[in-house]
Amino acid sequence: MKITLKQVMPSPLSSIKHGTDSIWGNDVVLEPGKKIMLNAASGKGKSTFTYTVLGLRNDYAGVIAYDGKDVKTFTPDEWTELRKKKIAVVFQDLQLFPSLTVKENLLMKNALTNCFSETELIGQLDRLGIADKWEQKCGILSMGQQQRVAIIRALAQPYEWLIMDEPFSHLDEVNTQLCMQMIHQRTTELQAGFVLTSLGDDHQFSFDYMLNL
């Protein structure tokens, strides 16, 4: 699925000067199957990008389109299908259910998508070093542990795009690499693409091209 941004300018960012290489105010194509780093300093609109591209915010000028169709025209049912099958996300604030366990958070998502068995989900937690947290409530996990749960939850669906908003901000280098390997593997298996927003210090990862805000 091709995502295009045509002269998109979120209202809160309209008074800021943006460069000619910025996503904002220019024409940009997110090519299917590409791994993209979205580079920006704090406050330049990484979270705003995530919410607008996912259709969760409409306060912008210009047009965002999926395969040529303006996202503002999608019905709630169409969004439901898109979010189940085509676009996965790791929000900066993760949006886990804090009073539910890791198991419940993961199985709730998996019940919608039927993607993995319980054993496979536990195996993924194990790969990221947190299998022992399966029965623990998410709200009492460390932020780095919660980020790992949120990443596994995001991967538990088919997708053509995975949008990640600073998903490693609480992780050390070893865990960041483990997560990135898992993300790369699954994204490649699905022949999908991803957009990884970053403050600019994640460039050790392999990606196809970089965009700026």
Ligand SMILES: Nc1ncnc2c1ncn2[C@@H]1O[C@H](COP(=O)(O)OP(=O)(O)OP(=O)(O)O)[C@@H](O)[C@H]1O
């Ligand atoms: N709903 C809103 N109403 C008004 N201003 C907003 C709104 N959402 C975001 N902004 C402003 O837009 C700018 C970009 O915010 P955003 O959260 O997208 O930045 P960010 O690049 O993700 O920052 P950080 O890296 O610090 O998380 C900020 O100045 C913020 O105050």
